[in-house]
Amino acid sequence: MGSSFGRRFVVTTFGESHGAALGVVIDGVPPGLRLDVAAIGAELARRRPGQGPLTSPRREADEPELLSGLFEGRTLGTPLAMLFRNHDADATPYVEMKELYRPSHADFTTEARYGVRDWRGGGRASARETVGRVAAGAVARQVLGHAGIEVVAWVEQVGTRRAGPVDVDTLTRAEVDASPVRCPDVSVSSTMEADIIEARRDGDTLGGVIRCVARGVPAGLGSPVFDKLEADLAKAMLSLPAAKGFESGSGYAGAARRGSENNDPFVPGPDGLPRTLTNHSGGIQGGISNGMPVLFSVAFKPVATVFSAQTTVDVHNQPHTLAARGRHDPCVLPRAVPMVEAMACLVLLDHWLDRPLPLNDAPETP
Amino acid sequence: MGSSFGRRFVVTTFGESHGAALGVVIDGVPPGLRLDVAAIGAELARRRPGQGPLTSPRREADEPELLSGLFEGRTLGTPLAMLFRNHDADATPYVEMKELYRPSHADFTTEARYGVRDWRGGGRASARETVGRVAAGAVARQVLGHAGIEVVAWVEQVGTRRAGPVDVDTLTRAEVDASPVRCPDVSVSSTMEADIIEARRDGDTLGGVIRCVARGVPAGLGSPVFDKLEADLAKAMLSLPAAKGFESGSGYAGAARRGSENNDPFVPGPDGLPRTLTNHSGGIQGGISNGMPVLFSVAFKPVATVFSAQTTVDVHNQPHTLAARGRHDPCVLPRAVPMVEAMACLVLLDHWLDRPLPLNDAPETP
């Protein structure tokens, strides 16, 4: 269970890292959308491994095979299925670890849950599962484009290096992609890059933080109780492999302020709707978007596969020492940027499709 | 929409802060449970306002009226409904603000979403909505007790004051409740209390951080993709009023470490299952519990109701100055402790009820 996400734009992924194929089925795609398939491919290329020294050397084309839901270039409103065959899976390094639980991986917990496990490369827990999410996010992004919503994420921190302030009103994805690390602060980007290469050389890994902005989100998306916009964003982000933290707006820093400092004063906006002078709320108040940029961050732990010797146990609860093998990223952050964006697109579109429709006798909106 | 939470233990809340009543319906309560109704009341008493200088002076008994689902002291497996009548609602202070949007409140966003709003005290966005959650959490806690799972939360930070380390293996709720702030570090608790009283005197408010531990969680709860245990916890916590951040295990701090430092080495455990030497994972690996204590934190922004003059606009987009009125907490943290625990209980029970059942021909678990 748990392989579907969303209530109105429902994304279901399937596939194991070293199985025959991975894929995604999207139910709830608005009909009549002229789908830009190349744009899906471009988004997948950002997520793909084998992009250089910062990523895993595994080579997968990750070109989506569209199986359904599209006819004469337009979406039918029926499920859109996309398939990704595995071409460069290599289970060899995992054979010797098949009875060992790699520390801070999902090996043990998968077996605890299911009593059975595909030990080749992480199976379903592999970050490779996100290929379908990114493809679905690319479709969602196209629908959001019709609503004037755009989403940009970037690397804010790698290890202990932090980028300086970024202009969230103007930052483009091209600016982000100009950096191999996907950090738009050029003064820090190359240091981050060097840190990652150094960690790789040490057989070690780094974590970090991604920040994301969604611009053009109209006021009124989100629901006031359990399905708050930030609650759904939090779930979406914590569902990404290696994600361990989430902040909406001023997050943990805001928790240390007084209310008089942290509140966002309203001023009249040019479109007849209020704007806020500050945006500590991160564009969300009471779980509902207020028309300001939606801002949040996601913390990723360092990749669990390290090459130094680690203490562990095997499936018989016997102690072992393990120096991991297998292809992996020394730092997941650069490739996590499109993953964060994809999940943000899924959440925003789901809420956009879920906004209440006006009744004829409804009162005027403010 | 969005008033229900959970897939197997489904909690639906209803009611506005100043309406006739609030309530909760729980579908999926295991049948045959000998329900301790007094324990529900005790949990509600922890959440109740009017507890002293740290909380809102509104006086509500918040004793649950059980309407259904219980017969001769046992749950029937049918929906358990509980009702809470509002006795001390006073809409007077809100009349003068009915056309104003209080900064960082949900007034504007509610109207943006629905085109209509109950302006009396926050309506559905009020923290008063959580009375039903806490009652449902108290039921969930009783079921979890049968599974040997217990949940304890405490205040770790108020404003800029932080508690020292806490022994998460032994901390009790009685120790937490011994402090009016619900901070078990006695050396810090009274300072926090003084800070809150000072903020209240200034007409200002404070935020903070709550930490929570769940002990006795068996390995194998959670799902590997979207419904990761920490993803569902993140959603649950960010759905609480004023929550703006979430960390699972080492969270943002772990993002700054190297993999070799942050990994949790496995060692043989006494019950034939592995344990970890450290617990940076917070008891969750690959989204699934590993048998170690589940650990997470939640950041709460300072309460938005401040008495100093703030810039804002009215429903006609005209500028105003507002000094808020109405009863409120100067700091939500002490009362948020039972809310965090309640949501944690709901998530844990939902996953516990959702674990796969063995088939007869299933292989032996490790």
Place this chain on the structure above:
Amino acid sequence: MGSSFGRRFVVTTFGESHGAALGVVIDGVPPGLRLDVAAIGAELARRRPGQGPLTSPRREADEPELLSGLFEGRTLGTPLAMLFRNHDADATPYVEMKELYRPSHADFTTEARYGVRDWRGGGRASARETVGRVAAGAVARQVLGHAGIEVVAWVEQVGTRRAGPVDVDTLTRAEVDASPVRCPDVSVSSTMEADIIEARRDGDTLGGVIRCVARGVPAGLGSPVFDKLEADLAKAMLSLPAAKGFESGSGYAGAARRGSENNDPFVPGPDGLPRTLTNHSGGIQGGISNGMPVLFSVAFKPVATVFSAQTTVDVHNQPHTLAARGRHDPCVLPRAVPMVEAMACLVLLDHWLDRPLPLNDAPETP
């Protein structure tokens, strides 16, 4: 589980027949609706027992107490909760049957499922549970009114008596209610009435068939695969107590025809959309409404409570003879008319709220 119905207009009922109260929570009510509370009461009055010799003598006012979701006469878009206290519950006749399984009742199956049972009057399986459904249906009907959709059901058959043809284009609920049996064929209605009274005198009961029409349903409601409009209607109807059959359009009779006879030829309609010359499809083709009246029927078995001696067993699997007691309807059909209408309104509104919204670049509709 299973106490909620609908995906967009989500109705959750709670309460046992002889418990403190029954109720309903509706999530997804469109905001800004000027709710006619008296109309809800009027609909409940049609369902109420104690209406005369054809129904159970139990006397319940069944006036809804609105607890939430309404402010200054308009819906807030938040959950609408309605409560119905039990005033005339009398468990006395059930004491002697508490260890017996009444034939064709839910006594044994409830215990098989839950291991525990409220033996007072059927508990959750009682037709009394439908009070919340009818109240929710009355709300749905008001929203459907804004969309120009109206729903009328009537009794077509009682025992072996069948009404003659009815003009489904013009039949009104007033015409239906003019008959105590709710059969608009006046030549048959009084015979049906006499049959019911005779069955009651014999300590016996009757079943029958209800037919229902929904007019003004626009083309395009329903989904082509699992959530076909007729599939959801079938589920809704079979979820009513004592319902055992469902037909959409020509149903079982159509199964005996050839395709050339059963097909509905299209002709140009006055509004630029096609109409059909016949309506064997019952207004639904491929699971989606085609703009013609939606027509279906529901078969109800005779009430299981009969006063003649019946063979049965007790909870210890020992044989017994049972002559049932307790207040009940000799024929559920007259009171089932508002139940069928309510469920039809819930399904139609759910699909109406679920129709795809146009994108800006969508092609012109035909």
Place this chain on the structure above:
Amino acid sequence: MGSSFGRRFVVTTFGESHGAALGVVIDGVPPGLRLDVAAIGAELARRRPGQGPLTSPRREADEPELLSGLFEGRTLGTPLAMLFRNHDADATPYVEMKELYRPSHADFTTEARYGVRDWRGGGRASARETVGRVAAGAVARQVLGHAGIEVVAWVEQVGTRRAGPVDVDTLTRAEVDASPVRCPDVSVSSTMEADIIEARRDGDTLGGVIRCVARGVPAGLGSPVFDKLEADLAKAMLSLPAAKGFESGSGYAGAARRGSENNDPFVPGPDGLPRTLTNHSGGIQGGISNGMPVLFSVAFKPVATVFSAQTTVDVHNQPHTLAARGRHDPCVLPRAVPMVEAMACLVLLDHWLDRPLPLNDAPETP
């Protein structure tokens, strides 16, 4: 939307009749199941077209390509995806009808809903969509086998021909398949076959009725309110293409009986649980299984594709005369037998997985 079915064993289908491929993803497959892939193929062979004069001549191998969820012969508990490529799609005959609405097909309603349509062979509304359902049903059947549940359906009526009584306690699928029409009453089967061939010769089509029994269903499956076992069966069956009626147990015939005739008396059963002397309830009382065979029927309208000239309109609301072309079945009944069985398996397994688990302090079951 609406392409998923089930709450615990969740089946999602995708694909258009003349698109690249169709497929199914199953989430919630119990882990550790030794999957018999050949048995899935055998079930698909029963559904396949091209089986002789009674079915469409379209030739599709319909061998499932398993993409995920299986490792070393056992299910992983992760999504099981199966793919079916279209090999013999031929859109030629549909070109001339692309702007015409075929009577009683889904052409018009699809366009009314989505504003766009794949006119090649029915798109998503084609019975070809059921290939994924049958594959999923074959997986569900294997799990049900572990629970001792077996499902057998057969053709009871074709046009106006009806089979005689069948022994539902012993009927096997082999006996059903021995008849080309899948009617186990050999005295009627050959007449039905001749009728179908005659209808085909006339360019016409026939409908009919399928009956189904599920044996070994334990008492206690189903939920007492909306998710009654028979309500979910009704939805499942009415979601099949061309299905227009459903009866549970004695259905419409029971509606004409008195309660004293229709009730099922209980007698002590050999296993300590009651049995019923008759089975008018069809194994379901109050929506919950009672341990007796579950019995229901489904009515199918005649196939809408007839070769005689029919009145219709085009997408511009202009009148036309249409003699349909395209490959189709003259009678869907023989191939609908595995479809009905598949949907029954999905419903039964879903409820079996959803039964409440005992708590330690639960009272003894009766």
